[in-house]
Amino acid sequence: MALSDDLIRRYTRSLLLSRMRILCNHGFYGLLLMHLRYSLDETIKKVATDGEKILFHPDFLNQLTDQELDYVMMHQIAHIALQHCTRGEQLDQELFHVACDIVVNSYLLQEAGGDPDSISLHPNGPCIHTLPDGSEGYLYTAEQVYEILQKASSPGSTSKDQHQDPNSNFSLEQWDDHTRWAHLQQNNLFGLVWSQRARAAAQITKKRTSDRNLPLLAERLLHALRDPQTDWRVILNNFIQEEITDYSFTPPDRRFDDSPFFLPDFNDKSTVVKNILFMIDTSGSMSDEMITAAYSEVLGALVQFGGKLEGWLGFFDAEVIPPQPFSDESELKIIRPAGGGGTSFEIIFQYVADHMAQDPPASIIVLTDGYAPFPPQALAQNIPVLWLLNNESVQPPWGKVARLKL
Incomplete structure (x- = not known):
């Protein structure tokens, strides 16, 4: 269905305003979003990223409140910054993508001071952010979460948190489309480009705020590369x-x-x-x-x-x-x-x-x-x-x- 010029302008304005809000309120994530382009794409169900763009289905974008749109934008850029798009090629893709969502959502929850509304989409409520034992996803890598979920979903598991069964996970199945990641797993350039972008954004954020207020994700990525020891x-x-x-x-x-x-x-x-x-x-x-x-x-x-x-x-x-x-x-x-x-x-x-x-x-x-x-x-x-x-x-x-x- 062809979109009218008025609708395209409205959607474009909505995306640009979201990026501006994030830049003002969550500077680290906003700086990273400056490297991306944005696109309307009716071939996807809801939203996706290919590492260069965030792609929205117009109907999905139209349904989002400002707060929900900001969350969706930050969710996508966090996947990229953590290089989830390039990993897990040999793992069960559905389960690994659930693990990636748990890690990202947990970081974003901490960024918002623990407010569950910050990672919520109507009408489903907060997206998954904890492991079966209740621990927060940001404490682990996606691969570590994957292993824990794999054990929890294996036959004979005694996990009490059956509502977090990956097979019924709202976060993966209903809105966050990870299928556009596949080509990046063979891309020899993507990882280091984003490592440096994330480190630069973290360093800028650190200069503008105290260490105490540095986002957890920025702190993690800031220490990813270290100063050389060798003369x-x-x-x-x-x-x-x-x-x-x-x-x-x-x-x-x-x-x-x-x-x-x-x-x-x-x-x-x-x-x-x-x-x-x-x-x-x-x-x-x-x-x-x-x-x-x-x-x-x-x-x-x-x-x-x-x-x-x-x-x-x-x-x-x-x-x-x-x-x-x-x-x-x-x-x-x-x-x-x-x-x-x-x-x-x-x-x-x-x-x-x-x-x-x-x-x-x-x-x-x-x-x-x-x-x-x-x-x-x-x-x-x-x-x-x-x-x-x-x-x-x-x-x-x-x-x-x-x-x-x-």
Whole structure:
């Protein structure tokens, strides 16, 4: 059914006013909503997001009060900020989407000071926000909630909260359409783009308010990335001496007196460091915290060099996720981690030999826990290698070593 120009203008005004209210009353969520577009779509039942737009069926939008519309908008952007759209591919989709709704609704309930009307849609009342034991969803990740719901719905379960059976959940089945998420699970750019947007919004919000008033979701995402521990200007200088035009080996850098390195002082702040291959271990032994710390180090290297760092960022487990080139911070931020299987260091060097022979890296930096057999040094083909390890127990038999504390 074609919409009249008057209706389109009215719906557009309603959406823009909602975003303005959220920006004024819930700044963190409002800042994130500024990155989205909005669309009327009669092919969906109620509302959905594809990671770039929030799509409303006109009839559903027309039925919402201002408070309900604000809730729906915040609900969608919270899914995106938490990257629910990219996760759970191997899980039961219906149950996982219920888990995602529980987490989001719980965050929004806390944001509204515990007012159940803030997460309510007429005529159904408050949307689901707790687990079967009554605990709030924001205390868990979506995957953790999924596991709890799975156990609670299994045969023989003694859960007393049968009204929270996912199969009868209003939140999922009647209005929040998650089917538009599917294409994002294969999108290698989406995750890091929104990680940085969420972190930036959280930092802005923190500057404008006290820590005590920082939204729970903003606080969680603000700590997702961490400050780097490594002085990358010193470390990288050790690997690329042939590209550095202004340094001296007398005296060595005293910050590393206890390290196995003998490092020159670095004096040329304008040098562009090129062709560095960063490889992050994303195998099953690497936790999300470890991978986040590793990625933070790579981002920190670029920041410390003032953007004068170029190379590739790749990921590996038992296979190599092909490294992607970067020459500035924006390019680095859209490269998304992938992996989760076993670990092989040998495949890194085999990949370099097979795919990068015409433009080999000046150095290879492997960020890992070190829990895999180390290959023969000859496979490195005389390319300097740094193992940046997140533990003290592993000692590589060759290459340079630095330690990263979690």
